[in-house]
Amino acid sequence: MPADAHGGNARQRVRTRRIGRATRRVSSAVLPLKLWQPRWFDGVALVVGSTAPDLAYVLDGSGLPVWPFSHQVLGLVGWCLPLTLVLGWLIRRAAPALAVHLPQAGPFALRDYGALGGVRHRWPLTVVSAPLGAASHLLLDQLELRVPWTEYAMHVVGAVVLLVLAIRIGRRRLIRRWHGAPPPRSRRPGLFWGVAGAVALPLIAVTPFLPGASLYHTTGARLLCAVGAGLLIASGAVTAASRRRRLVLAGSSRRSATVAPHPCSTQRGCRRRAALSVAASDLPTDSGWGSSQCTHLPQTDRYAEWLGIKEVLR
Incomplete structure (x- = not known):
């Protein structure tokens, strides 16, 4: 047969x-x-x-x-x-x-x-x-x-x-x-449905030309899998795009965190500036620390320790 x-x-x-x-x-x-x-x-x-x-x-x-x-x-x-x-x-x-x-x-x-x-x-x-x-x-x-x-x-x-x-x-x-x-x-509907269509539609288009296409259950299973593959891959694309965006934002946040916040707007910051201004008179004049300008930099604690006034800054 x-x-x-x-x-x-x-x-x-x-x-x-x-x-x-x-x-x-x-x-x-x-x-x-x-x-x-x-x-x-x-x-x-x-x-x-x-x-x-x-x-x-x-x-x-x-x-x-x-x-x-x-x-x-x-x-x-x-x-x-x-x-x-x-x-x-x-x-x-x-x-x-x-x-x-x-x-x-x-x-x-x-x-x-x-x-x-x-x-x-x-x-x-x-x-x-x-x-x-x-x-x-x-x-x-x-x-x-x-x-x-x-x-x-x-x-x-x-x-x-x-x-x-x-x-x-x-x-x-x-x-x-x-x-x-x-x-x-x-939600990123443009990306999601664009990827889903780009994956599913070509698979659906070639289904009638595959072996066994005359059997309706075979074609039905293939169409179901084509739609499912489109939705799964589209979900993966959206997830990857969202993850990439989070990584970019996290990188920007880390770069921003490397600059110390300016503390002179607070009372503690003003006390720190005053302490440094008084102690800076012992530094060489070419050190740049003898001016009345704010000297709050990330290395403030290192200079304060060198000056022996770290307890004042606390």
Whole structure:
């Protein structure tokens, strides 16, 4: 039988078409766990892990043996876990800069998700949550294969549940309650959306010409990754630009701090000038210290110690 883009036969192709639709409802199957016991689960690992099996479709036609491995039990550890760990780390790093450039979106409170950038769960929590999310994906796939009529019903139910959960999380400000307020980040919409478009649009443009583009789940996964890559890289660009600006300002502050403040505007400064003026008569006339002008320089204490009047200056 002719091989398809996955390297399998026509029966496998039909199976992948069913499985490929699962991404739209798997998140709604694992999010209730986070709402049930927030401290027991890593929400980012649950959601990313639930979509990790289908991300293998991005590599259709590459010859890499990622499918059907990504949808097998061994794939939970060999594919889904490492992929979730990498993507989870990237998402958390990008979350503060990404969220500040999103609209608040009313009850969804999208900007609250910037707080994910400061969250660091214990590693056993993440290592368990990632395969758990992926396992929910495989279980729903198996249900669809054995009871085909449930496929579309689960898509509708999953979409509704996901919408309800997202509104509940936003209205109750659960992200802030779990993780605190998002870290402050400066908005640079021109840079952010410019970089996001420059990265995502070329990837989207070449997607129809890649191997396996006729398979809708393959194209859908690639489009999702193109948009995600654009947002992640744009967040990194904004973070790098803000960090560079802070370094420049810090350098300017250090240069300004090398000049001692003029103390003559204070009473203590006037006493110091008076003490130095009296003692300066013992210095050679060419030292420049015998004038009545203010002699407050960074080395004042060194000269005062030489003159033996340091206790006066204190």
